[in-house]
Amino acid sequence: MFYRSLKSSSKLVNFEEAVKKGLAEDGGLFFPKKIKKLKKEFIENLENFSNIDIAYEVIKQFIGDEINENDLKNIITNTIDFDFPLIDIEKNVKSLELFHGPTLAFKDVGARFMANCLGYFNKKSNKINTVLVATSGDTGAAVANGFLDVKGTNVVILYPKNMVSEVQEKQLTTNKKNITAFRVDGTFDDCQQMVKKAFTDKELNNELNLTSANSINVARWLPQMFYYFFAIKQLKINNKKIVFSVPSGNFGNICAGAIAMKLGLPIDQFVASTNSNDTIPRYLNSKNYNPKKTIPTISNAMDVSNPSNFIRIEEIFQDFNELKNCFSSYSFRDDKTLKAVKSVYKNSNYILDPHGAVGYLGLKKFLANNSDFIGIFLETAHPIKFSNHIENELKLKLKIPQSINKILKKEKIFTDLSSYNEFKNLMLNFG
Ligand SMILES: *Cc1c(COP(=O)(O)O)cnc(C)c1O
Numbered sequence: 001m002f003y004r005s006l007k008s009s010s011k012l013v014n015f016e017e018a019v020k021k022g023l024a025e026d027g028g029l030f031f032p033k034k035i036k037k038l039k040k041e042f043i044e045n046l047e048n049f050s051n052i053d054i055a056y057e058v059i060k061q062f063i064g065d066e067i068n069e070n071d072l073k074n075i076i077t078n079t080i081d082f083d084f085p086l087i088d089i090e091k092n093v094k095s096l097e098l099f100h101g102p103t104l105a106f107k108d109v110g111a112r113f114m115a116n117c118l119g120y121f122n123k124k125s126n127k128i129n130t131v132l133v134a135t136s137g138d139t140g141a142a143v144a145n146g147f148l149d150v151k152g153t154n155v156v157i158l159y160p161k162n163m164v165s166e167v168q169e170k171q172l173t174t175n176k177k178n179i180t181a182f183r184v185d186g187t188f189d190d191c192q193q194m195v196k197k198a199f200t201d202k203e204l205n206n207e208l209n210l211t212s213a214n215s216i217n218v219a220r221w222l223p224q225m226f227y228y229f230f231a232i233k234q235l236k237i238n239n240k241k242i243v244f245s246v247p248s249g250n251f252g253n254i255c256a257g258a259i260a261m262k263l264g265l266p267i268d269q270f271v272a273s274t275n276s277n278d279t280i281p282r283y284l285n286s287k288n289y290n291p292k293k294t295i296p297t298i299s300n301a302m303d304v305s306n307p308s309n310f311i312r313i314e315e316i317f318q319d320f321n322e323l324k325n326c327f328s329s330y331s332f333r334d335d336k337t338l339k340a341v342k343s344v345y346k347n348s349n350y351i352l353d354p355h356g357a358v359g360y361l362g363l364k365k366f367l368a369n370n371s372d373f374i375g376i377f378l379e380t381a382h383p384i385k386f387s388n389h390i391e392n393e394l395k396l397k398l399k400i401p402q403s404i405n406k407i408l409k410k411e412k413i414f415t416d417l418s419s420y421n422e423f424k425n426l427m428l429n430f431g
Pocket of ligand 1: 139215247253254302355380
């Protein structure tokens with residue numbers, strides 16, 4: 001399968017190159033050269049297929065003959081060995097739980113898929129890739145977990161001091177082996193700045209073979225299509241229109257949903273639900289794309305004001321009116337989000353996390369004017385990852401899952417940093 005850059009479509013690369021590079025040489029995002037619809041009989045009979053068979057059918061055209069059927073099925077099996085349950089919340093409102101993976105957030109699927117693909121491509125070489133990742137919490141945890149012990153990879157995580165939750169920090173700093181954590185005296189943007197600078201630093205690149213594992217990598221982006229197929233498989237309702245509400249930050253997850261629709265999955269509408277970082281809702285209202293300074297919120301994995309993947313969504317829908325026809329977007333402030341956490345607990349005895357709560361709010365807003373739809377919101381993280389906000393709001397103590405209990409007892413290991421030069425010196429003396 002070939003990928004082109006969204007900046008200049010002339011030069012094509014294969015899947016392996018797209019995964020290893022992350023970003024095209026001209027700085028553009030990679031996009032599949034061709035997208036072929038799936039067979040109708042397959043889509044109408046999803047309930048007769050296992051999740052692994054569905055995932056294989058969905059992803060295989062994006063990989064082509066670069067990984068054979070057996071090996072690709074193994075990669076998929078390693079990626080999705082957990083459940084994706086669809087839970088009834090209210091009439092016509094369902095939650096697709098994406099947090100049953102090892103780090104309790106949906107990013108496990110993309111991170112594990114990418115790690116397995118890189119491990120596969122590295123099998124025959126002795127080169128070591130250094131995977132650099134800046135994180136506001138969830139990405140780094142998923143990447144660390146996915147890449148732990150993967151051949152030919154060293155992972156370096158940069159996270160902002162005092163800005164990730166306790167559970168997240170434990171997930172970032174207790175892995176050891178090929179995973180190293182740097183605690184940066186600064187914000188997430190400072191971490192991202194260092195990573196970006198590292199990629200343009202020739203000396204570092206020559207020495208370390210840098211790769212990025214952030215959400216624009218095609219191997220992290222595309223497997224997210226699976227969620228939408230798994231949801232429809234469990235829905236078992238014909239002749240109703242279907243809307244997905246996706247809590248969105250960098251817009252990778254919802255963009256994968258749009259590709260699933262292109263493949264023929266019966267989705268009628270998307271709602272991109274955001275927190276106070278409302279660049280896209282404002283854009284859809286005004287046609288004016290005007291990112292502002294990022295605002296910190298309780299749904300911190302969505303604190304993004306200039307979503308990288310939006311350009312891919314525009315590529316999928318081509319013109320503004322076509323986009324508006326099947327795409328709505330709403331923004332909600334933290335006070336509304338916490339109110340939703342409370343009311344859903346009271347009325348449905350269901351505990352949302354702050355990200356899922358934003359998704360729920362967007363869905364309710366859409367359904368208020370579109371009662372002929374059945375709605376699914378994506379619940380992207382386990383509430384325990386944000387237990388301070390949830391326990392405060394609901395006045396209860398959340399049960400700690402076993403996997404978290406284990407790491408809470410482990411010692412955090414990290415190195416403190418405050419400047420790019422410090423970072424560079426540490427990297428050059430690495431391993
Ligand atoms: C990353 C993340 C999001 C945002 O997903 P995007 O693909 O960046 O839009 C939402 N919820 C949680 C819990 C996340 O970790």
